[in-house]
Amino acid sequence: MPAGAVPTAGPQAAPFRRVLVANRGEIAVRIIRACHELGMEAVAVYSDADAVAAHVRLADRAVRLGPAAPAESYLRIEAVVQAALDSGAEAVHPGYGFLAERATFARAVEAAGLAFVGPPAAAIDALGDKLHARRTAANVGVEAVPGTLEPAPLERADQVAAIVAQAETIGFPLLVKAVAGGGGRGMRRVATVAELPAALASGSREAASAFGDGSVYLEREISPARHIEVQLLGDLDGRVVALGERDCSLQRRHQKLVEEAPAPGLTHDDRIRLHDLAVRVAAAAGLRNAATAEFLRAPDGAFYFLEVNTRLQVEHGVTELVTGFDIVREQLLLAAGRPLSAAALAAAARAADPAGHAIEIRISAEDPARDFAPAPGRVVRWAMPSGPGVRVDTALEAGERVPAEYDNLIAKLMVHAGDRDAALDRLRRALDEVEIAGIQTTLPFHRFVARDASFRAAALSTGWVGEHWDGPADRRRAMERAQLAAGLAALAGATTADGRLTAGRPSVAARGRGSRDGSRDGRWRLAGLEAAQDRWPR
């Protein structure tokens, strides 16, 4: 922990003396680092599952919120606000997830006299309501995905008949979506008019249970579609700028797996046009601080507005890499009432001409052979890549548990290079350096993506994962290779009494020159490295 006087941060004074970070995991670590770079102290909050977690260790002080369950810890608005007041914090950064898009939280923070590092509560409310956001877009001439602009009334049979007529105008297949939605909950795909009434009823039920609001609306399904989003910043003067776009088409169950910046295949003019659409919607909604406007791109190249996320995105790092601009630092400055910085304006001016290409993959504790089912547990080995153009955002270390209570994301691996081909080469190389044991992760899927010809050709769509990825087949091959490796090691007697590999037994191909190094480990390591340098034995 830093001790002593707070350092001065560059030419500007620190925007706050102390900031509470109302989150955990990699994003809490990311924000604490930005606080320290600005010469501010960071206050962590934690549940019992995270008492010795990385964000707690890195922070200058930490406040316990409660037991592991989110509802008893990270989602307790009063406890988080009280922790901020008790610790003398002047601002609260919510990260993403948990309370980040709850207007009631933003209001509680502001009511306590603290600065909320994010859009104002009114903007969170307005944009969190998907229909309100769609109407806002329509008012400023931004075309949303074709569909309805009012909640579908479901109470009476004649109302349902009216919806059927609307649905036929929109065209099939279409989607029933939750007004308060997110993460695909309350969403139903409807292929024919006959399926519509049941989909409306079940989608509404699911939405009511997930969000406490059963309102649903209709949207045309655009397929194949690319998911492209625009990073936005706004200041108190009402100025809103775009920092560039990201392609997040690779998803499963509406959760992103791979994100890149810029979106491949867009022209300079496409970018100018897309960024302008995003800025218009956000400005009309009164956006401040940071947010992201999401669009679908149809095969004919048309952009359709989807929604605005009023928070820092998981994938903000790829935009940081191609702009060379720190979004979290800017968020903290904006929250203190500063105008958009010169660096932000310069990055925005270059937004349609990005410098190089960045790709992020999300390493999650999930089994990619079992439909990405959660796979928490204890990590026994953990090595992350490094080297030119590689950034890893994580809060995990070997020996730590991935708790079952929280998000499965355990690391974001980002690469940056001069162009997309070079970035993909770099991604493949970096993934080869990753070592994780003890838990199953999405790493095999990412290794596949980095080698796949259609991904390299940027043939992206939101259906890509289902069309290209065969997890069980990929796993079967790995099982056979694992069998062979374990069999060869056992056959050679190539393990010590405690089961560790020893590289020197006869039929294991480590051709060391005897006991050049006295220590056992050192000798085998050298022998192994020699074999690795001259890989094929005669």
Added chain:
Amino acid sequence: MTEPSPDPRGVRVSVVDGTAAGVPPLILRDRPPDTELIAVDDVRAVVATGGPAGARDQVLLLPPSAASTSSSAIGTVRREVVVGGWRVEVEIEPAARAALRERARRGREEITHSGPTDVRAIIPGVVVSVSVVAGDAVTAGQQLLVVEAMKMQNELRAPRDGTIERVAVGAGTTIEVGDLLLVIS
């Protein structure tokens, strides 16, 4: 069916849950040609097949955990191998032992299909009670008799369906391992 005599060399490697994934156990007696395991350090290695132009995979061979070693059968080692990001649990045992175990299993299966079965003592002790007499029809799992050993009462249950042909012991009989207790036909 004649069994080949067990090869003293070789190992049998089975993937835990591998059968469901279509990966049968692998029996390795010799290192196959053009196949190498190149150890890089005490955990990392490269498995190479098919010669210089063939396949190469980086693997992590984790040491067996103490818990996994004690919970599995004697002589069987369970360890985690990571290939291409896939976490694979394998069980390794001497091929000879695996062959014996397999033969014993098949033997048991054959017994359940034909001929009379001798039920013999598997622990020494004193017979406390016998619940069947010759001529009784029994079903697999039904209690036949109770043996007390080391102050513990152990139930002996029928290994298969059948009829009791003969009872060789009574309450109070002291028995040693291998003594005939009864015969089921």
